Structures are given as structure tokens and as C-alpha cells.
Amino acid sequence: MFKRFSDNQEAFASSGELAPTRLGMAVEEQWPAFKLVGFGFYYAWIWVSYNSNVLVSPAAAYDLPPDTLSLTYLVSTLALGLSLIALALARDAARRAVASNGALGIIAVVVGLATVGTYASSSLGVEGNPLLIASAALTGIGTSAIVLRFGVIYAKVPAREATMYTAASFVFAMMIYFVAVGLPDPVGVGFTAALPALAVLSTLTNPEYAGIGSAMRPEGSRVLRGFFVRLLIAVAVFSVVVGVSRGFAVPHSSIAALNDEGSLVIFSTGMVAAVLFAIVGLMRRQFDVSRLYYPIIIAVAAGILVTPLLGGNGFGSQFVTVAYNCFVLVIWCLLAYVGYSSGLSSILVFGLGRGASALGTTIGWMGGLEIVRSQGDGSLSLEVISVAMVFALLVVSMLVLNDRLIGDALRVGGARGEGGSVPVGAGRGAAHLGTGVLASENYPLEGSPPCFGGV
Secondary structure, three states: OOHHHOOOHHHHOOOOOOOOOHHHHHHHHHOOOHHHHOHHHHHHHHHHHHOOOOOOOOOOOOOOOOHHHHHHHHHHHHHHHHHHHHHHHOHHHHHHHHHOHHHHHHHHHHHHHHHHHHHHHHHHOOOOOHHHHHHHHHHHHHHHHHHHHHHHHHOOOOHHHHHHHHHHHHHHHHHHHHHHHHOOHHHHHHHHHHHHHHHHHHHHHOHHHHOOOOOOOOOOOHHHHHHHHHHHHHHHHHHHHHHHHHHHHHHHOOHHHHHHHHHHHHHHHHHHHHHHHHHHHHOOOOOOHHHHHHHHHHHHHHHHHHHHHOOOOOHHHHHHHHHHHHHHHHHHHHHHHHHHHOOOOHHHHHHHHHHHHHHHHHHHHHHHHHHHHHHHHOOOOHHHHHHHHHHHHHHHHHHHOOHHHHHHHHHHHHHHHHHOOOOOOOOOOOOHHHOOOOOOOOOOOOOOOOOOOOO
């Protein structure tokens, strides 16, 4: 399945930037999927940071609403979104940063230290706490480069593999989450701080990054490029809607209950991902990820409508978070597919795609908090806002990006892989599984509580 990853080992051995070590090549040979499943280290860091109290100092006020954790999430996610968009627009500089082992290693260390800084400053509260804000911002800025590193890797594999190993990464992240929350206080913080470095280390087995050159990538289908624009709009709207719903729950939660609620959310997400992995693995033909789109939309809409009836807390909020995590899984697969088949830069695709998701949740979260605060004067009703959000979600899911458009885009890539011409110099895996030929391994990198959930 992953033979394409090792087809060109010798061709990349002379590169100086990201040539793998002997140990890395040995891991690549024995477990070529490690660099894909390593995405779970990054996502486990998100889940532990914002769905548990691991990074909350014991000196913090456990009986109060988690304002500190909420501020950390908002600052970090805002920094992540802005950084991803900036890197997507400055692709030449981003390509060099993402392709450098040294730069990514330093970034991972900085993120780890910022994670510890978040824990250390959590007891100081929200007001007058520049260390908390600085630490949160550094985690967002640093993890943006890690996201793009994995984005480039996933853009090199066909849709079926991308779906399987995104799901496997979520299951892996679930396992890591429960290890982290089960460790004693100082050990759990250190373990969480090490996750970004482990995520970067998992990518060092990948020799394909060394294929950075001046070759130009072929033009992709206009259908796929138009689909990418629609995908960005849908991701942004969906993220804003979910962010508002999750913002409703913040004033009704306490840090003391965060582990219990977070464990339920993460376990549910992991089980959905495990079922998806099994289904895709058992199917012999290409799996159509568009089949997951409407069930997730319906689940989120139901959760949004139920949440106000439960006082902005409880099952509705958790249900929305699980559905949003599943939505992130599907969107990551679709971004990988666009990067694989459209001819667009994978840095552009994942920078704008994940940036839209991060900024959307941040804007929605702040909007949700403001709506809850304004309830005191009776000017806004959570029920009315919830119905309006569901309406916006359904309009976007039917008019901007629906399952038919997703299916058409997937079939376009499949047709190009089956009947299209393979570009000169493309490797043997270029048309693998008939899912597109435009992102073969020979192309260059650039051209070639509430339960906070993911971002």
C-alpha cells in the first residue's frame, strides 16, 4: 500500500535538507505509515491541552468557569489561524521552514516550553497575565508549521490512504490522551509538552521532503480548484457555527469537570474514527468520503438545537464537539485529496484550509461568549440564535458544498488518475489507486469546561 514512499530512497539520499537518518530509513522500511499516524501526536496535544485539566495548575480555582483555559484556547487558535494563512501566502519561505529539520526541531521545543508556560501561568488568572497570553500565542504560531509538515505528507498519498490514516491518527491520539490524563500532575505536563516534538520526530523518516527543486507542478483541474474555494467557504461557516455553540457552554462549566466531559468526547471521537478506519480498510474499492458529510452536518445541527434547551451545557455541547471533531477528520481528508489531485501547493491548501477552520472557531467562540453575556438584558435568545445558525449551516451544506459536489470532485480526480497522462518524471505511485496523478512523489514540496475539541 505504501510502496510509493520507498520507491525513490536512493534519489533522495544525496539531498542535504531533509535526508533521513539511517534509523529513520529503517523505520520507514519497517513501518512506512509511521509518518502518517504521527499526526496523532499533534492532535493528542490539542485534545489534552483543551479537553482536560492537565495544563491547569492545582492552584487554579476549580470551582469557577474555565476563563483561563478559554482565553488560552482563543489566543492559541487565533495565532494558529493567522500563522497558517500567512505561511500559505508566503509559500517560498514556508517551504524552506517546513522542509528544515533544524527549524522544525526548534519550533517543537518552543511549543513544548510554551505548553509548560501555559501550565505555570494558569493559576494567575486572566487579568494581568501576559505570560499566559504569550505562551498561548507561541503554541499557536509554532504548531502552524507542524500542521503544514503533516499537510505536505498527506498531500502525497491517495484519498483512500489519507482517509484510513487520518482515522488511525485520531484513534492513536485518543490513546495518548488517556495516557496523559492518567499520569500524575508534573509527569502529565511534561508528557504533553513533549508531544509536538514527537510529532516532528515522526516525520523525519520521510525522504520525500528532499525532493525540493525548481520543477514546476502541472496545472490541476478547474473543477478541483473551484471545489477548493467552496470547501474553504464551507469550512469557515461550519467552524463559526460550531464555535458559537461551544462558546455558549463556557459560562456553565467548571474546570473540575473538564476531565470527565473531555474523556467522553475524546472516547466517542476515537470510536467513530476506529469504525471509519475499519470500514475503509475492508472496502476494496475507493471509499467516497462524501458519504460522511451530511451525517456530520445533521449531528451538529441537532446538537446546536438541543444545547440551549439544556441551558447551554451537557449532552448538546458534547455532541456538537464530537461531531466537529469528525468534521475536522473529513476536512483533513478532503484537503489531502485536493493537495494530491489539484496541482495546488499543499502549503497553500492546508494553510488556507486549516487557517479557515482555526479562525472560524475563534470568531464563533468569541461571538458565542458575547451572546451569552448579552442575555442579561434580554436582547438575545439562545434559541433564536441556534435556529439561525442551523439555517446558515443547512444553506451552506446545500448550496455551497453538498455531497454531490464532493462526489463529483472525487470522481474528477479518479478520472484523471485512470485516464489522464502521467507527467514526465512521475514515479510509479503517481496513478496509484486511480485517485489522481498531479502530486506524485517526484514533485517538489512547494510546487510539488466545555469540551474545546480540535481547532
